[in-house]
Amino acid sequence: MEDISQYDDDLWDDFEDDWFAPPEITYQEAVERLRTLAGQRADVVVEWDGKRKGDGRRWRDDARVVFTGAGGPRIRLRSAAQLPYVERVVGSGVPLPERHAIWYPQQGVITARLVGDFDQFHSALVRSLLPRQKRAVDLEGPLGADLAGVLASTGAFQVSEEADGSGRSLRLVSVPPELSLLYNTRDGGGLSPSLELSGVSAPDAAEAQKTLVAYGTSYLFGLARAQGASLRLWDDGYRLGSRRGPSYSTKLRFPQRQYDTEPAELYGAGNAAGRHPVERWLKYYQVLEFYMPKAAAQEVARQGVAKQDQAQSPYARPGRTRSLGSEQNQLDAVIDLAVTQAEVAGLLRDRELFTTLSDPAVIQHVETLEDDGSGAPLPGGDYRAAISSRVYGIRNRIVHMKEGGGRRGTPLLGLHSREARDLAADLRLVRYLAEKAMEHWATDLP
Incomplete structure (x- = not known):
């Protein structure tokens, strides 16, 4: 599985000295410039004991830029060559450490770290930029360098909101150096992406983070649907990072609807091709499970009863209770609300899909879909109850x-x-049902 290191200074010992451009000023001059800049903020402190490289300075004697008011993220100034990137963060950036992001209020921009299955992102990038490319891309070769250059210079999968004049836009870009410096992240060989949200107007960091989560989650869900890329916003509960069928749409629009964060992350995890099929199936099912309380509450209100146990499944279930106290009956309620009979019929027009779901030898001991005798769906049949049982x-x-x-x-x-x-x-x-459930309970973005 993926592994993300925490705030470990030893990470930077592996980087070569030429990772940054040769410094044009001395280390001490760089520290003094940062101290002057940090003096204009109440939440930034520059710590240094005054030792220089020529005086036997070790990495533990490096200057540290500490953001005291943002949960303690810090930057170790390893070289004066890092100064331009650190200056940008100290001069105009506000860390959002819970999401490994930086907000630049004056520019109205947030850049945020992403985690997920980067192999799928690379494939989506190739499909989008090089649609005729048939072979896997060698990320170390010329084509991989081209893709890295495009991602660094122009970004990928850009969408913008033009209707309301807000100027908001979203795109994926390569991880900027200041983001790596602040959160000690690896650059992933040039093709690990970060999310850039522009046009952000917020009164404080908390609201800026809410905006990032609202739009970023919805955008990444849309990207997962359109391109199959399994990417998620960083969460401080993760221990996940980068590691080395279905048809997808090529359309990706600026988010209009806000999707719930947890189901969107579960959906993204289900899209990870590296996961075992059973794990992927369970992630999609967990999306449906997330909405069971909402579906049950709607059924209670619709049926006019006082308690959930008194409400019944919308589908007839001969031989067993129909009470919504049962998880299976709650699943009935989710499916009944999220998809229509016509939508399910449209899905089952795929002959190969229907043939598999109606064959009891493929997945045994579960419900199979009844056909009309010729292998086709029943005319006018409502398969939602059977699908729920399966x-x-x-x-x-x-x-x-x-x-x-x-x-x-x-x-x-x-x-x-x-x-x-x-x-x-x-x-x-189950992926289709998860998508429909998320769409049904989505809300309009402001």
Whole structure:
């Protein structure tokens, strides 16, 4: 799995001295300039004991720029060559450490670190910029250098809001040096992206971060749908970083709707091609699970009952309770609200998808979709109840990982089973349902 180091000064010992341009001023002069600049702020302190390289200065004697009012992020000034980048942060930047981001209020710009499956991002970049490219890109070769140059100079997947005149825009760019300096991040070989949100107007850092999360999460969800790129905003709870089927749209629009953060991150994790199919399926299912309380509350209100246990599933369930106290019935409510009969019928027009979902030999011991005798969907059939039963059945076979099998002795759907390798159709189905659920409960962005 991916691994992100925390605030570890030893990270910078691996970098060569020529990573930055040769310094034009002495180290002491650089420190004094930073002290003068930091004196204009109440939340920045420059710490240095006065030792210089010629006097036996070690890395532990380097000057440190500490942002005391932003949770303690700091920059170790390793060389005077770093001065322009540190000056930019100290002169006009406001750290947003919970998201590994920097806000520049005067420019109205936020740059934020991203984590995720960078291999998928590289593939999306190639599909977008070089649509005829058939082979994988050698990131160390000329083509990889071209892609890195494009990302650094112009960015990728840019969208802007023109209708309301706000001037907001979003794009992916290579990680800027000041972001790496502040959060001790690696540059990922030139192709690890960061998010740049422009046109931000906020009264303080807290509101700026809310804007970043609102627009950034929605943008990355849109990018995941359009290009299959599994990228997420940094969260301080992560221990994830960079590591080395479905058809996607090429359209990506400026966010109009705000999606819930946790489901969007789960959806992004489900898109990670490096994950096991069972893990990916569970991530998409967790999106549906997230909305079960909202769906149940809407059903309680619609049915005019006092308690959730008194409300019933919108689908007939012969032989068992229909109370919304059951997770399966709550899943019914999510699917019933998120997708229409016509939308499901449109999805199942894909003959290969329907054939797989209606074949009991592919994924056993779960609901299969009934056909018309010729292998096609039933005319006018409403498959939502059957789909809900199938999804919940797969869920049970995966999560009830107990010796001897799951409920009523149903065999497990194990990581190394044949069925785990044949989850492609069901991954597509649960991914589609997750998208629809997120869209249904999304809200308008201001």
